[in-house]
Amino acid sequence: MESIGRYLKDHAEQYTEELPPVPPGLRLCVVIPSLAERGNIGAVLDSLPEKDDRFEVIVVVNHKEGAPDEIVSNNAGTVEDLSGRALVIERVFAPDVAGVGAARRAGMDLALRRLVQAGSPEKSAIACLDADSPVDPGYVEGILSVFGGDNPPAAGICACRHPIPEDEERAKAIVAYELWLRYMEQGFRYCGSPYAFQTIGSCTVVSPRAYALADGMPRRQAGEDFYFLQKIAKVFGRVVDIDVTVHPSARVSNRVPFGTGRAMIRCRDEGPDYYLQAEPPRAFVDLKRFFESSVAGLAGMREAASPLLASFIEKHGGWAVLEDIRKNSADAEHFAFGVHTWFDSLQVVRYARRCKAESGGVWILDALGELGFEVGSELEPALWRMRRMRRSRLA
Secondary structure (H helix, E strand, O other): OHHHHHHHHOOOOOOOOOOOOOOOOOOOOEEEOOOOOOOOOOHHHOOOOOOOOOOEEEEEEEEEEEHHHHHHOOOOHHHHHHHOOOOOEEEEEEOOOOOOOHHHHHHHHHHHHHHHHHHHHHOOEEEEEOOOOOOOHHHHHHHHHHHHHOOOOEEEEEEEOOOOOOOOOHHHHHHHHHHHHHHHHHHHHHHOOOOOOOHHHEEEEEOOHHHHHHOOOOOOOOOOHHHHHHHHHHHHEEEEEEEEEEEEOOOOOOOOOOOHHHHHHHHHHHHHHHHHEOOHHHHHHHHHHHHHHHHHHHHHHHOOOOHHHHHHHHHOOOOHHHHHHHHHHOOOOHHHHHHHHOOOOHHHHHHHHHHHHHOOEHHHHHHHHHHHOOOHHHHHHHHHHHHHHHHHHHO
């Protein structure tokens, strides 16, 4: 565990607070950033099982310097409410770093330190939740069963299911967005990308070793989960699905420039067609053929690339990068890994959007069907809204 020790010494946050003793059986720390969430976080804690020595909840109550009085007051109330229910630390961040990334990192650094002190970090996990994202029963047991075995993964993603609001317009918006998330995940899986997982912060779980080797959670004001998990996948190549469910809020929010809250705003302002007219399946068909051709080397990949994909790679300087990767790869397997390191999740999304800009979007249910994806029964009660919207446009 040399990597963990080095991270704790050189990069992790140091703590001056008087903290409670570490339970000797501690194996899971659940980290929750909280910014003016007094009215929500209680329901999240209620959804977790009664506290025992195997897991603890770390809540990072935070705001930026100069925050409005109502936020400071709300946070003070949260600290008071959580007394005895969780390990609470308070942080006031400088404006240039304040945000969910800095708050997650503060809590996860503390989680890492406490799991090491407990004595078995190799069979432990650090989980991220949000203060408005309750979980289904079995959350703790499900995570411990995955990370407590003999060959634990580097990281995992819990299942995600947004609650469907009663309000018709908000219901349409969240169903459209969740269908799009699932479609994109299936597109990644179809083309053989190792990044076929949803990067949702409240669904993220990581092993202590992987967290340290990834240099901790980025202190980004948004997208910290995306870049963190992409880095994990590049280093370890293994992000697994965890069979427990988290319910992120479907509320409208402009705290960060993307994610569920922003998606709800976009649907409110522009209508849900932004997500219902999805990136065309041809993007993932192109990429599948391209990635599979890596066994034939770079010449085979050039031949397999569609004209649009070849142009995209050229525009982003990819052919020269791929040539360097080929020269430095010991065999076809290493070359394929290097291809995916360059053509990462951000590049896949960029190419899919390029295809949409060139040929237009595809109705989401048709796009899902073309890739052979079944939506799942949990969304069936809301799918009639999507079908009705399509029929009304065709009438």
